[in-house]
Amino acid sequence: MGRRVTLAEVAARAGVSPITVSRALRRPDTVQPETRARIDAAVAALGYVPDPAARALATGRSDVIGVLIPSATNAVFTDVLSGLYEGIAESRFDVQYGITRYDPATEENLLGVFLRQRPAGLIVAGIDQTPAARRLLDRAACPVVQIMETGPDPVDMMVGFSHHDAAAEATRHLIARGYRRPGFLGARMDPRTRRRFAGFRAVAEAAGLYDPDRSETTETPSSVGRGGELLRALLARHPDTDAVFCNNDDLAMGALFEAMRLGIAVPGRLGICGFNDLEMMRAAEPPLTSVRTNRFEMGALAAKMIRARLEGRDPGPALVDLGAQVQARASTAGPAAGD
Amino acid sequence: MGRRVTLAEVAARAGVSPITVSRALRRPDTVQPETRARIDAAVAALGYVPDPAARALATGRSDVIGVLIPSATNAVFTDVLSGLYEGIAESRFDVQYGITRYDPATEENLLGVFLRQRPAGLIVAGIDQTPAARRLLDRAACPVVQIMETGPDPVDMMVGFSHHDAAAEATRHLIARGYRRPGFLGARMDPRTRRRFAGFRAVAEAAGLYDPDRSETTETPSSVGRGGELLRALLARHPDTDAVFCNNDDLAMGALFEAMRLGIAVPGRLGICGFNDLEMMRAAEPPLTSVRTNRFEMGALAAKMIRARLEGRDPGPALVDLGAQVQARASTAGPAAGD
């Protein structure tokens, strides 16, 4: 590492004062071109890089955008993170994550930790903060973006979609394809999952096809294996179920495999629809219908909105609904004729 | 946020000097119990939280453990991250990530970014750093752990396994199960992938079963869909291929679906083996054989080794080989009799 090079050393070499170097680096147009040239040369020669801690201490703020997400292993969130990276690329900002493990109390704690660092911005997943967390966010002295979901009463900015409506559209799709006894498979029943269920229920009910007993849920985390178990349990109770709307793609994939094991034809005897549209869905056999949720764009846009605000540009509308699109595939082609 | 609470305010309330508060927080046993009690009370009452920037500036180091990984979307790495979190839980340390996108130059850059924050520790994936990056790591004034892989000449500490040997074991498994015309499917041919291929080749060759044309690879990223394409291409050239060792689980899953589409029986006419043993593998139909790679443990152990060093405890052996275990499942049960 050698020694660390400071502003003072650069200044000495360039024959100016430290503050001038500081200015030359942050607002080049405020120092004379000649001075700037000397400074730039000194910076390059010495390999100077600013100390983020000193800067944070002096300015009272950092270049860190704090991100609070429920899980780092869930592919849904990793896609959002990729978008985030894209959004802050080539900027001075850094991203720092906090994993809430779907626990509101943890989210509250992490929020405190982040806030203490005077983040440049804050991105939080969802709209289900605790009252305390909500208060913290409301008072945050930085741009805040809620992602993954839209809803009333945003803290500041918001970019997401309606889980209720997305699920409703998927359910309409199932019904449009001719399924008449649709069921619901859900794991880790967090608030977003519940809203999806509500969307499913609303549409099924409206069509007179809702059977409250035709859903199988668990509080345990989601997985492919779990999808199989849930389908098996549901079919044990209601063998005539002719379609399942799955809370996410892992469950749908598990349901597909379980159907294979049980010798149940998909989509003829059972339609399967997932949620999120992970890459594997279209590669499956049969390809699985799912709901596309623009996760990458969500992350990228959230980051860009924060940057725009920070850089004094127009961040555009404070509430962006990215929607969700049913990707219809063979797994919901419709019940077999004569079924 | 109200105003920020400082050490001085806590000190005033507790009736001591700031430095005493500082000590009480970092080394509680060096202040008298009574004083400490007063301080603790003041801290709680005021909701004091140390300012990480000020601390970093004063001490010349931070509590950030920098982590460099190739990808944030790959399930393989997200599992490692989960382990990392587990490893630093309840400690003062934080984790900060850098994503290299499998690009050595990016890794070098990020290393510089991290290093100037004086990280408490550094965790890097793999052993294929550029010479420049290697130099930076060698000179780093903090513990360094290379993860995901073991190899000669560690920078400092190392926890991983041999990709060559793991692939070799998987290949031996295929041969032991009676497959005689094994092929290889690989995507994004990074150094670790190549070493796996080498392991496959070594064993196949030793058994007199290696056909250099019986492998299908691409530089593009891995995905389930890609696995299908690769299998199709391989079978087009060599329809008699009776087993495939896939570079990772996504490819294996894609190969399975493609086999279904082609009407090829698994495992009877084609054995399929993946790598990493993601959860979906055992839930598939047929369940897919894969190689378990203890990713969570890798992350957890790396973090613990760093903590041990930082806290003056014994970090144990500097080089830990976590091994890898073939999880034999139905997808490699062996060729059908009479095949």
Next chain:
DNA sequence: TTGTATGCGTTATCAG
């Protein structure tokens, strides 16, 4: 065991 003086590297403020 506790306190005093000082410095970490940078930037805000105000002068020149």
Next chain:
DNA sequence: CTGATAACGCATACAA
């Protein structure tokens, strides 16, 4: 356009 001074919040070294 450039510079001197002070301050950010905390921890080290030393003294009491």
